[in-house]
Amino acid sequence: MRKLTVLQVLPALQSGGVERGTLEIAAHLVAQGHRSLVMSAGGRMVAELEAAGSTHIGWPVGRKSLLTLLLIPQLRELWRREQVDIVHVRSRFPAWVVYLAWKGMSPEHRPHLVSTVHGYYRPGCYSRIMTCGERVIVISKTIQDYVQKAYHVEAGKLQLIYRGVDTSQYTPDYQPDAAWQQAWYAEYPQTRGKRLLLLSARLSRWKGAAAFVDMLRIVCRQYKDVHALLVGEIASDKQAFARTLQQKIHQAGLADSVTLTGYRKDVKQIMSMASIVYSLATEPEAFGRTTVEALSLGIPVIGYQHGGVAEQLAALLPEGAVQVGNVAEAAMLTLNWLEHPPEVTPNTQFSLQVMQQRTLEVYQAVMADAGQGAS
Template sequence: MTHKRLTVLQVLPALESGGVERGTLELGHYLVQQGHRSLVMSAGGRLVEQLEQQGSEHVQWPVGHKSFLSLRLVRPLRHFLREHAVDILHVRSRFPAWICYLAWKGMDPAKRPRLVTTVHGTYSVSAYSAVMIKGERVIVISNMIRDYVLQHYPVDAGRLRLNYRGVDPAVHRHGYLPRADWLEAWYRDYPETQGRQLLTLPARLTRWKGQEDFITLLAQLRQQGANVHGLVVGDVQAGKAAYLEELKLQSQGLDVADRITFTGHRQDIRDIMAMSHMVFSLSRQPEAFGRVTMEALSMGVPVIAYAHGGVAEQLAELLPQGAIAVGDLEAALKLSLAWLQQPPQVPENQVFRLQTMLENTLAIYYELTSLPQQVAPA
């Protein structure tokens, strides 16, 4: 079946960094490769250059500026959608979604674009968040998010489409190993990691991400005689410096200050995980999907994780024995000790693939554009 060339507008607050932003670029690139026109509207950021190099067009509007004054954008956006004959309006964030929804709702149903929203997280349950359920199709990025939406909002399940986030196996290749020059530079910067089995917790520094549990686990492993070193890889965000000091004090109190390194933000997280003996996900709150753990598993690196949220769904497919109950450090210790002796074989990722995610998204667009226009969801 042949489909017409689509004009797709993705809208999000900014293009600085993050999973939503990377997903926007990946989809834009794919649309261009498939012969469609890809537009992205945001306040701009460091990823704009890459976006445009990949063939998408960027439109710089302050759609993420949380102010009632931003509602002045509703009428110009309506004009923009008509002028560019946009076929699909795809929104990924709550505040821009309100601007887009109000513009879209005020258009002639026979001539307006089709509206798609993606629910990327467990947003607070409120009238403000409900805008993410107003798409004619609502993409949910894991079964956990699908259940969350159905539990908290009066939404027709027929409008929901499960579409897992995906990893590019060419980038996160099964069996990937860092280059020798990268390793040389790493050991020069972090000599304390040499000759030890590396355990990595990739997560920004915030209380629910599990750094405290990770430090406790390191101390228990050391008491058992394990030759391990812990890496906490992630941003120390504004206002979180005091929490980093707390973690350092905890590691001193448990006598593992010399066995843990806080690297801060790193662009080379792929290489760090690839050289790690194990990667951990110890978030006390469920992750909507957990892109980083999926990247580790795709490279064949074993993951031990609290079994909830999207990460539990990944492990169920690829490494069920890596799932432990939330907060069960005894199970984490037992499993870590076993895997330090004999790591498990992680099968190749055939489920959570970038190509599948992209094809599914385009199929949703095609499905909508082939249907007659309907009245806007309430």
């Protein structure tokens, strides 16, 4: 099989599921002997990307400015110089820049184009660009249905590839090592000896932080050995919301029972110590990586029954699904599970290894189509 040069393009490599998926595909390409390039404005994940053998190209391709279109000639030159076989776009504005550069080249001299629809982009011409690929990857059945309904993409172009976790690393018997636990309890002594309830998400209203606090009002009235963790980045434009949330926590009398950790790289270790993990996003998640990570660790998840999270729960823990917005139902289920923890079905459906291999197969299929004379 021919060795490929694949360029993935996204705005930045700071944090998040899209970014993590980019690194996972990059690592698999390198492991299989292919050449992996990633273009972004940079971020804290670049070092990890490069350590795994990929090359990072630090261009501000996600900057929403007409000036970014000046990169189009440079993109074409880069593709020629680096002999790029596949360009894989993962975000709308970079996709427009890439597409304009790609469309202006003759088919026999341009790379092949793949796109991934990672979310519920607002319908319209701007978002339609994410269906521009010769193959369009969708990350859940929910997103597949959405793309077909909103953009009428021909079924043959769509490829459903669930996001996945490394099921050799995320196992029900995983425990963080003693050194990590010692460092954790030194930083968060208030969590020692407590049963942990975890919401892991960037801090924002739609991700369910306020609903989580409302639920804790009910739970903490009955259980004093519970401590809640809100683990996730607090973006600069969410500082006001964070202050409002802190006030809500204090007014509820929960100041000693809730900790906001901010961004953490060790979410896996934290989740493995939790009694229950939550997904309370008011808008449906396209997939919900944190949920499947927790379930793979054997940690029960309570989540709103919509989006990709509903698909995961249906497969691995159906009783964890609650009606969207029903805080009381989530609280009652929490109280029940603190007494009688449920068994989580082992994760065989949402595997990182399957996701990596199937993505590589998409790249190879596009190349094979070209070899058979497809335009």
